[in-house]
Amino acid sequence: MRGNDNMSRVKIGDVFKIEVSQGKAYFQYIYNDEVCGELIRILPEIYDSDFDDFSRLVKGNTKYLIHFPLKAAYNRNIVSFIANHDIPNSFSLPKYFRDDKRDKDGHLIAWQIVNYQTLQRETVDQLTEEQKKLSQWGTWNDTLLIERISEDWTLDDWV
Template sequence: MAIARRGDLIEIETPNGIGYGLFTHKHSKYGELLRVFNVLVDERPRSPVEILDTAVRFNCFFPVSIAIRRKSVSVAFHCNVPEGLSVFPLFRTGVPSPLTKRIERWSLWDGEKSWQIGVPNKDEAKISPLAGWNHALLVHRISNGWRPEMWI
């Protein structure tokens, strides 16, 4: 039975190339945290550094171990989690208004506690939304260049 290990660099096949995400944390409520890099390549690089040196485009909770077992993703490399990615990231969350169906009061969440921020500023809009994603959504968002600021 395949179980993802912290530091697994996951390879995700998309229609537009191969994307990569690093499994960095396991949260007791939300599961495995994947840091998805801003890179699409045609073939696996020779070294994980070629991926780890790029920026993280977004963070999401994704069932990495299940995806490995189902062979919908694969472990390209196992590496030490870079210092900058070892800290649990902030997430953005909110409840849609029943009238407008839009989130009007946002909150930030650090993995333990949350606090309201109202309407996100330019920097807060770049914080990933708090959500669990399935394989189809992950592939779609990687291949189409999705960024957290597109979800406001």
């Protein structure tokens, strides 16, 4: 297993563990965007003890994707490297993400569909069923990531 030193490098396909109040959650590093940073796929379930069948886990569903400062979290020992696994053939990098636009009081004004390649945004008042499946645009820090995983947050909660 790699240590958290300067000689170590986080690699596409790496699976990491993060401790949450209910146990251990896992995610896989899937892409590095030059503008937004590391994109991770949150894997389903929280486990009471260490999980050992990562081949099966990474071949399964993706709960959602989010940008996360993975390299910094790894270097600060916030996350633990588990193993490197191929990204499933069924997975493809999404073309779009979604974001919400809110007023100063936090009320939803509209949704924005963000093109991941061009970063152009399209504002829509209502999401289509397909757009509701899009992951959130943005970057979460470790505190928010832990909070959302602990809450069993899903894209369905954000409509």
